[in-house]
Amino acid sequence: MPISRDQVLHIGRLARLGLSDDEIDRLTVQLSDILEHFEALAAVETDDVEPTAHPLPLQNVMRTDSVAPSLARDDALSNAPEVEDGLIRVRAVLE
């Protein structure tokens, strides 16, 4: 298997997906199958090849630093689950 159950468990925690035991089992098989198909990539010669991050030749796109209207605060907060005094209320980060 290209990927072990423990690895899947670890990745699942990193991704904060709250996966069940059944999902971990199923994903171990499915991800192994997918990754096996990708093994041919290793044989491609890429020693002097630069990686492509995106296909556009644009770099450092700048705009003038000018004042313009932006989204109103209440609109920006309109989908927040809990709002207090114009702020998003969150759970305690530090116990």
Place this chain on the structure above:
Amino acid sequence: MSELWELTAHEAQDGLRAREFSSVELTESVLARVDAVEDRVNAYITRTDEVAREQAREADGRFAAGTATPLTGIPFAVKDLIVTKGVRTTAGSRMLGDFVPPYDSHVYEQLKRAGAVMVGKANMDEFAMGSSTEHSAYGVTRNPWDTDRVPGGSSGGSAAAVAAGECIAALGSDTGGSIRQPAALCGVVGLDPTYGRVSRFGIIAFGSSLDQVGPIGRDVEDVATILDGIGSHDPRDSTSDPAPRPDMRHYLGRDVAGKKIGVPREYFVDGMDDGVRTRIDEALRHLESLGCEVDTDLSLPMTEHALAVYYLIAPSEASSNLARYDGVKYGLSERGGSMWENMEQTREQGFGDEVKRRIMLGVYALSAGYYDQFYLKAQKVRTLITNEFRDAFTRYDALVTPTTPGVAFPVGDKLDDPYAMYLNDIYTLPSAVAGLPALSLPCGLSEGLPVGLQIIGDVGAEGTILQIGHAFEGALDEANRLAPL
């Protein structure tokens, strides 16, 4: 007398300008069609009948005032990852089931400015991850040609709506084939523009180095007209190419004699349906009869690696983009425990199986110890794929391939085998990885189902592929542009 919902956008436009019917009448015809067939197709997640009626009245005002554009009064389906102010936008996910955007995407702004009409928000695979529209939290969309089959995906709702007459035209998005593959399976025309051609401002992100918005319509002229309507430069998207945009419709109707067309042999290998091969062979002869120089002695050996490259890069980018769904700022929010518990519960409840699978694949490819082996390797092979295309376009004006290896497959057929589902994108992935424009258009039927012809162009060469597509379409017998639903 045919019904108004059967018209193409340019036919409808002619009728509207000649005052043969009003935009309100056209819109009511489409809404009645939605009433009649939507329970069999499920093309829409959210219908926006009242928005449509209001916009149709405004459109009639513009015809009266003489301020109409080529898209004024045309009823559209808008893929549900294109944010629309005040209209729920779900991306096909439970995560955004109650999300009502406080702003408009650039493309919807452009449609509104042009006086177009929005019929509804089209169904899609969750966060655009899928090739069948089965991975939607809002039910499967059915192929109007055979409702036991999938419409393709992820823009399956958009393509099915166009084919079923539930709109005149649609907007979709394409990351690895999500416009072209459903357009092919539903027998309509779809264009994935050059990366950077259409602004992604207000498009819910999936794979940021790949995502592109584009049109789906009943013929090539409609698709060209829509691209002209939505494709302006937008400073709010830093990947929006500032280069000038030529008028696409200028290319239509021009002679294609002498155009050099390459047919890469790697697109004609194992797993391709005989019926598809027959239609593509006929299409190549059609192109020759138009005077194109068709060269089948072309090899693009990197093609075989595009699937692995795409399915490493797109999930990696997705795993990062979808980290924003944490239950804190907007979207689903499970709030029963600590911060970390809430985040896990929110993501467990909010995401479907395919989205979780892709996030897992992406986090793995980006994780310490595997980054070089998978993600960086994929980015390097991406360069090789791009270079191979660049070299080919020094000799050819366009490349022609099938859009998919087979016709629409039965609902449920590939749902338990993710890799088999991924293989459906095998012909649409290479050009996506290279950021090239590609058009899919109908080239006949196999087993009574539509087959798509793909025309791939060089960077910024939408005009050339639309020109060839338009000539091809004219050489074919009347395209079966509406499904026999």
